[in-house]
Amino acid sequence: xxxxxxxxxxxxxxxxxxxxxxxxxxxxxxxxxxxxxxxxxxxxxxxxxxxxxxxxxxxxxxxxxxxxxxxxxxxxxxxxxxxxxxxxxxxxxxxxxxxxxxxxxxxxxxxxxxxxxxxxxxxxxxxxxxxxxxxxxxxxxxxxxxxxxxxxxxxxxxxxxxxxxxxxxxxxxxxxxxxxxxxxxxxxxxxxxxxxxxxxxxxxx
Amino acid sequence: xxxxxxxxxxxxxxxxxxxxxxxxxxxxxxxxxxxxxxxxxxxxxxxxxxxxxxxxxxxxxxxxxxxxxxxxxxxxxxxxxxxxxxxxxxxxxxxxxxxxxxxxxxxxxxxxxxxxxxxxxxxxxxxxxxxxxxxxxxxxxxxxxxxxxxxxxxxxxxxxxxxxxxxxxxxxxxxxxxxxxxxxxxxxxxxxxxx
Numbered sequence: 001x002x003x004x005x006x007x008x009x010x011x012x013x014x015x016x017x018x019x020x021x022x023x024x025x026x027x028x029x030x031x032x033x034x035x036x037x038x039x040x041x042x043x044x045x046x047x048x049x050x051x052x053x054x055x056x057x058x059x060x061x062x063x064x065x066x067x068x069x070x071x072x073x074x075x076x077x078x079x080x081x082x083x084x085x086x087x088x089x090x091x092x093x094x095x096x097x098x099x100x101x102x103x104x105x106x107x108x109x110x111x112x113x114x115x116x117x118x119x120x121x122x123x124x125x126x127x128x129x130x131x132x133x134x135x136x137x138x139x140x141x142x143x144x145x146x147x148x149x150x151x152x153x154x155x156x157x158x159x160x161x162x163x164x165x166x167x168x169x170x171x172x173x174x175x176x177x178x179x180x181x182x183x184x185x186x187x188x189x190x191x192x193x194x195x196x197x198x199x200x201x202x203x204x205x
Numbered sequence: 206x207x208x209x210x211x212x213x214x215x216x217x218x219x220x221x222x223x224x225x226x227x228x229x230x231x232x233x234x235x236x237x238x239x240x241x242x243x244x245x246x247x248x249x250x251x252x253x254x255x256x257x258x259x260x261x262x263x264x265x266x267x268x269x270x271x272x273x274x275x276x277x278x279x280x281x282x283x284x285x286x287x288x289x290x291x292x293x294x295x296x297x298x299x300x301x302x303x304x305x306x307x308x309x310x311x312x313x314x315x316x317x318x319x320x321x322x323x324x325x326x327x328x329x330x331x332x333x334x335x336x337x338x339x340x341x342x343x344x345x346x347x348x349x350x351x352x353x354x355x356x357x358x359x360x361x362x363x364x365x366x367x368x369x370x371x372x373x374x375x376x377x378x379x380x381x382x383x384x385x386x387x388x389x390x391x392x393x394x395x396x397x398x399x400x
Contacts, residue, residue: 003214004221010292013225017288024281031275044270053265057253067244074237080230084223091211134211141213150335154384158303158322170316179319183216184303186324186331 001132001143001183002086012080094137094173109133109140112172116165120144123160125152127187139178142169147185154184216323220296229288298352300325304387324386326350333357333392336380342369344399350390355381357394366396 029035033044042050056062094112096105113131120129127147135141148157161182170177246254253261267273300323324332330350337346337357344360357377361369378392 001216004223005226006218006221009222009226013222013229013288013292016229017285017292019285020281020288021285024278024283024285027274027278027281030269031271031278033270042269044268046269047265048267048269048271048274049265053261057261060248063244063247066240067248070237070240070244072237074234074241077230077233077235077237081227081234084221084227084230089211132213134213143213143216150332154303154324158385162317162320167316177317179213179321180317181213181216181321182323183300184322184324184328186328186335188331 001088001130001145003089004086005083008080008083088132089134090132091134091136091140094133094140096137096173107137112169116142116144116169119165119168120146120161123157125149125154125157135178137173138175140169140173140175141179141181142166142177143181143183145183145185147187149187158182158184216321217298217300217302219298222291222296225288225291297326301329301350301352301386301390303385324384326352329355329381329386329390332380332384333377336377337373337394340369340373340376342366343373352390354391354393357392359394359396360399361396362399364398366398370394370396 026035029038030041031044035041036043091109094107094109096107097103110133113133116131117129120126120131125148127149129144129146131145132143133140134143144161146157146161148154166177166180243254243257303322303324327350330348333350333355334346334348334357337343337348337359342361342363344362346357346359348355348357350356355377357373359369359373363369373394373396374392377394378389381389381392
């Protein structure tokens with residue numbers, strides 16, 4: 001139900017990968033003498049640092065530029081790390097009013113989500129459930145995680161949710177659901193209890 | 206940070222590449238912190254830290270055709286290929302799709318424009334294991350599931366397992382079919398007799 005930074009990660013990994021690949025290829029070609037022949041760069045026998053490095057680093061302006069570069073790189077790295085924390089990204093308050101000239105009607109989506117959870121928890125086989133509403137009042141997105149026991153009739157649970165819970169939520173909001181995403185989970189504890197029927201050894205025809 | 210504009214994203218998705226992203230982000234943060242420390246030391250004390258003396262001397266004496274330059278280039282190429290592989294290789298889906306049985310579809314289809322029903326791979330493994338341990342002759346079982354395959358490791362008290370393996374795969378496959386997984390993953394089992 002929580003959202004991760006998959007697209008962000010793929011984009012930045014691709015950018016960094018291309019940069020590393022390009023820089024590495026250029027270094028290898030320069031070291032082997034191919035690049036100087038093709039693009040007339042510095043000869044392979046020449047020193048990497050042609051001038052006086054200490055004199056180059058001496059001005060305070062160089063230290064200031066390095067400080068700015070360091071801050072930018074560090075902040076980007078920190079933001080990237082923070083972006084890895086999965087987020088619920090819930091909807092804000094649903095605005096159920098029209099133009100607002102006759103007053104405002106706001107509804108906290110968590111109230112509706114709690115009602116959905118309460119109804120689903122009464123279904124046979126359901127151990128627990130979690131509902132999250134996103135989107136807007138006129139285009140709501142519902143994400144559900146329903147944990148059932150390992151003997152539950154999963155299709156029956158899905159059918160009951162689809163034929164009772166979703167229409168009732170849609171009816172309450174007076175709008176069709178933009179999307180409904182349902183994740184079925186199985187309780188990790190194996191169901192070993194239930195109605196025990198003792199065998200009498202008598203067969204009745 | 207409001208990602209996805211408060212919209213839901215598919216529950217069945219590829220891995221988010223969090224581990225390579227965390228490693229790369231940590232390296233970027235460390236590099237940024239090192240640059241900040243070096244430059245702040247220079248601005249405060251008026252001279253660069255002595256730890257920079259060795260690398261700067263090494264760099265001053267380095268020629269382009271030095272083997273070290275080639276090695277750095279190879280290391281960068283390897284790192285680039287690894288980063289690109291992390292970004293490009295899609296990885297397995299996190300969950301399996303559950304199909305709609307079709308009963309009563311017309312009643313609710315008007316209320317939902319887009320519908321997705323999934324079961325996580327871990328849940329499929331739990332379901333398979335739970336069905337397996339109900340079969341007579343099974344002592345204990347563990348299950349692993351991918352999007353295409355469910356494998357069960359079963360221990361039995363029977364000295365001669367006989368057709369136990371077939372009964373297990375048939376029962377688990379039937380349970381996955383009635384659950385509505387689409388497509389139904391291939392079920393395999395390994396049966397070991399407990400000595």
